[in-house]
Amino acid sequence: MxxxxxxxxxxxxxxxxxxxxxxxxxxxxxxxxxxxxxxxxxxxxxxxxxxxxxxxxxxxxxxxxxxxxxxxxxxxxxxxxxxxxxxxxxxxxxxxxxxxxxxxxxxxxxxxxxxxxxxxxxxxxxxxxxxxxxxxxxxxxxxxxxxxxxxLPIDSVIRQYLVNLKGLLSGYSDVSSKYLYRSKLLLSALQSVDDIYLSQENSLNSLIKSLFSVLYMNSDNISDEYKIAFRKFTKNLAGSIESTEFHAGVLNIWEEVKKENDG
Known part of the structure; x- marks a missing residue:
């Protein structure tokens, strides 16, 4: 032992x-x-x-x-x-x-x-x-x-990223920036989403949509020390969604968010 x-x-x-x-x-x-x-x-x-x-x-x-x-x-x-x-x-x-x-x-x-x-x-x-x-x-x-x-529930992973990224964008001082430096966990969690998750987790669709919407939020209020890391994180996330294999349901949410924000 x-x-x-x-x-x-x-x-x-x-x-x-x-x-x-x-x-x-x-x-x-x-x-x-x-x-x-x-x-x-x-x-x-x-x-x-x-x-x-x-x-x-x-x-x-x-x-x-x-x-x-x-x-x-x-x-x-x-x-x-x-x-x-x-x-x-x-x-x-x-x-x-x-x-x-x-x-x-x-x-x-x-x-x-x-x-x-x-x-x-x-x-x-x-x-x-x-x-x-x-x-x-x-x-x-x-x-x-x-x-x-x-x-380790998928919705808990996505929710923590979502809540804290929004907190950083709002300029809150009591929010950790660690999520900006650990994007692989989020991306792989999103890749693990399948029909079973999307059908059983009623809130998962809205969570993913809110997360993707963060990429289009105004970043003027984010602390200067985090701006470069935030831009790198969002660029990496958007690029990975476009180039990596995801469930069709996740991609549909991404296309919906892009359509709403890009016109």
């Missing part, structure tokens, strides 16, 4: 790091955990600063978002840190990996105090480069000795 050792967390004793971490706690965690009782709040704060989670069986282990929150709050935002969290605290819920994928890794994390580099590192560690409906953790959970598995 694979054993994953605790990573070096000696940096958590550095006064400068502690001071910076205090700022993060005040900005991003105090309100998030404000409804918890004093003892449960203390447990989460200790974990946030030290990586030690006391009595997990009494503090939410088994809840669907437990693993997601522990990955978010672990002091070391690198692969060895996340693998250790999965190993020690994962394996107690059937949907925890799906929640981690959809609501942490795919989501924008700027409002939770993550840098772009940290977000991309988390994305690359857990997500495949191209779309897969079932995603497994790189390492095992101690409870079962096996990787965790989660469902």
């Amino acid at each position: 694979i054993v994953i050792d605790k990573p070096d967390l000696s940096f958590t004793e550095d006064p400068k790091w502690i001071a910076e971490r205090e700022v993060l706690w005040d900005q991003y965690c105090e309100n998030q955990y404000s409804e918890l009782r004093k003892e449960k709040l203390r447990v989460r704060k200790v974990y946030f600063f030290t990586g030690v989670f006391e009595r997990p069986q009494d503090n939410g282990r088994g809840q669907s978002i437990f693993l997601k929150a522990r990955v978010n709050d672990f002091p070391l935002r690198r692969a060895e840190g996340w693998d250790y969290v999965v190993y020690m605290l994962g394996g107690f819920s059937n949907v925890e990996m799906t929640k981690l994928l959809v609501h942490q890794i795919l989501g924008s994390l700027i409002s939770l105090g993550w840098s772009l580099e940290e977000e991309l590192a988390l994305w690359d560690h857990f997500l495949p480069e191209t779309y897969e409906s079932i995603v497994r953790t790189p390492g095992p959970a101690k409870k079962h000795g096996l990787p965790l598995e989660g469902v």
Whole structure:
């Protein structure tokens, strides 16, 4: 059985790091955990600063978002840190990996105090480069000795790109730009759309149409630091739709959007 050792967390004793971490706690965690009782709040704060989670069986282990929150709050935002969290605290819920994928890794994390580099590192560690409906953790959970598995719904992938691209176009400062640098996942998800998806997912057609419409939206409000990356992303997306094999239903939506916007 694979054993994953605790990573070096000696940096958590550095006064400068502690001071910076205090700022993060005040900005991003105090309100998030404000409804918890004093003892449960203390447990989460200790974990946030030290990586030690006391009595997990009494503090939410088994809840669907437990693993997601522990990955978010672990002091070391690198692969060895996340693998250790999965190993020690994962394996107690059937949907925890799906929640981690959809609501942490795919989501924008700027409002939770993550840098772009940290977000991309988390994305690359857990997500495949191209779309897969079932995603497994790189390492095992101690409870079962096996990787965790989660469902990655196509509509969730498209929705995250759509919402955050529109946020960038609106000039919002709390929206991640990571989607501009990871277009392959979106393109491959769109390529995976077939008759079954289009017939079962009533909202998928409108999601795809809204996504394609983003390519025609005014980009004047987008932050200057993202404009070049955004133009490259949209050019790549439009070019791929024109030159790559997609389901006829997806292509029909694309032609509809072009007709509405090109006149």
